[in-house]
Amino acid sequence: MVVLVSRDGVARAPLGRQRAASLPDVRLVLVPEVLQRRQDGRGCRVAERAQRFPGDVVRDAQEQIEIAHLAFAALDALHLDDGTDQFPSSNLEFTAISTPTNASNVIPGSATAQLNIRFNNLQRGADLLPPRRDRALEVAGHHRRELGEAALRRPPEEVALTGGPFGLRRTIVSVRVNPGSPYRIGRRDDGTLGLSLEGGSLADVTLPPMPEYYRHTLAGGKTVMETAPTIQWGYLIYLTVLRLCQYFGAHEECGFCDINHNWRQHKKAGRPYTGVKPVEDVLEALALIDRYDTGQVSKAYTLTGGSVTSTVDGLAEADFYGRYAQAIEERFPGRWIGKVVAQALPKADAQRFKDYGIAIYHPNYEVWDKRLFSLISPGKERYVGREEWHRRILDAAEIFGPANVIPNFVAGVELARPFGFETIDEAIASTTAGMKWSYAPPPRKHTF
Numbered sequence: 001m002v003v004l005v006s007r008d009g010v011a012r013a014p015l016g017r018q019r020a021a022s023l024p025d026v027r028l029v030l031v032p033e034v035l036q037r038r039q040d041g042r043g044c045r046v047a048e049r050a051q052r053f054p055g056d057v058v059r060d061a062q063e064q065i066e067i068a069h070l071a072f073a074a075l076d077a078l079h080l081d082d083g084t085d086q087f088p089s090s091n092l093e094f095t096a097i098s099t100p101t102n103a104s105n106v107i108p109g110s111a112t113a114q115l116n117i118r119f120n121n122l123q124r125g126a127d128l129l130p131p132r133r134d135r136a137l138e139v140a141g142h143h144r145r146e147l148g149e150a151a152l153r154r155p156p157e158e159v160a161l162t163g164g165p166f167g168l169r170r171t172i173v174s175v176r177v178n179p180g181s182p183y184r185i186g187r188r189d190d191g192t193l194g195l196s197l198e199g200g201s202l203a204d205v206t207l208p209p210m211p212e213y214y215r216h217t218l219a220g221g222k223t224v225m226e227t228a229p230t231i232q233w234g235y236l237i238y239l240t241v242l243r244l245c246q247y248f249g250a251h252e253e254c255g256f257c258d259i260n261h262n263w264r265q266h267k268k269a270g271r272p273y274t275g276v277k278p279v280e281d282v283l284e285a286l287a288l289i290d291r292y293d294t295g296q297v298s299k300a301y302t303l304t305g306g307s308v309t310s311t312v313d314g315l316a317e318a319d320f321y322g323r324y325a326q327a328i329e330e331r332f333p334g335r336w337i338g339k340v341v342a343q344a345l346p347k348a349d350a351q352r353f354k355d356y357g358i359a360i361y362h363p364n365y366e367v368w369d370k371r372l373f374s375l376i377s378p379g380k381e382r383y384v385g386r387e388e389w390h391r392r393i394l395d396a397a398e399i400f401g402p403a404n405v406i407p408n409f410v411a412g413v414e415l416a417r418p419f420g421f422e423t424i425d426e427a428i429a430s431t432t433a434g435m436k437w438s439y440a441p442p443p444r445k446h447t448f
């Protein structure tokens, strides 16, 4: 992945495939100014070898932007000469940029750039130091402080959209940042935030409040945000307790899901990756939420993660997820509504969820269309089958009550290329048919 960062700090669209392929490990290229400078003989190489993780695009981009500022500013600080007939101009080269942890899935608190002054026969090394070096360090130091501030900035998990030309009702949207997206959120002249598309205003934007419990950490140093983040403006505690799915590989994983891709990336990079979130950590984080959420804004928790087709920690899926619910209900009886996003399990297993304290069950449809289900969720098709999946959803309604079984559709996936519908109308018609099937009035007559 190669991201272009222009001098104004805006991450541009990824470089064309051809160039990206020729630079497989390079993810930062500064253009067009740097390339221009190189042509002028005042070249500067800034490249960073690093892995990029899905879902961290914005963090990478933010990091890159800050480093880009550093690079440009330091470069500006050192105009030495215009070169001679024999040699190019003396210039400043970045020979390495590194972070203390080498982690690429978080914004580092600091980054170190190693600079090298390459000079021609118009210069003498002794003359270049210390004044030039001091000036470069001064600039670099200034930007190092900026990078420190950047480390504290995070894209919000979600935003609320309202108003605009369509008079939108307040809608909470989960944030996925893509530097190449035509949608932009920015500050308008009056200081408010707005969502725009190619310059045209679409909606007013508000950001979620920072809950007090995010300022606290667990005894082991983990944050509440990474252990038990809240979404839906603090309403729902989202507990991804298993970051690996046993539907594994191209013939089993759901086409829209990156859970195992993340796992593979971490493994490939040799990083420790805890697939299973310890129950104790979850309880500790929940204790902090319970303590500091004095307004009781958080009202529910969701247990979610990968599917278990055999066992994890010696437990089958219902017992694996159920043990978290059991521990939470024992420690905080009735404090939150318990939900689980899991496979459509046989009736006896769904009953186990209920017995562990789960009130709401999400055995997701993913996509309604029969052909697309087998293509997009091949593991579910193979292990369970679409019709059996639907049958189990109905069975679960007898256990939890119809209102408490809420299988979701992955909106938009029915249009995904190359197998999806050609038109939005066809996609909407298909998902609408699924919704109608869900809401078949009593006596329920479901066809399979």
Ligand code: SF4
Pocket: 244, 245, 246, 247, 252, 253, 254, 257, 258, 259, 305, 306, 307
């Ligand atoms: S079953 Fe769930 S976790 Fe597994 S690949 Fe599909 S969507 Fe992802």
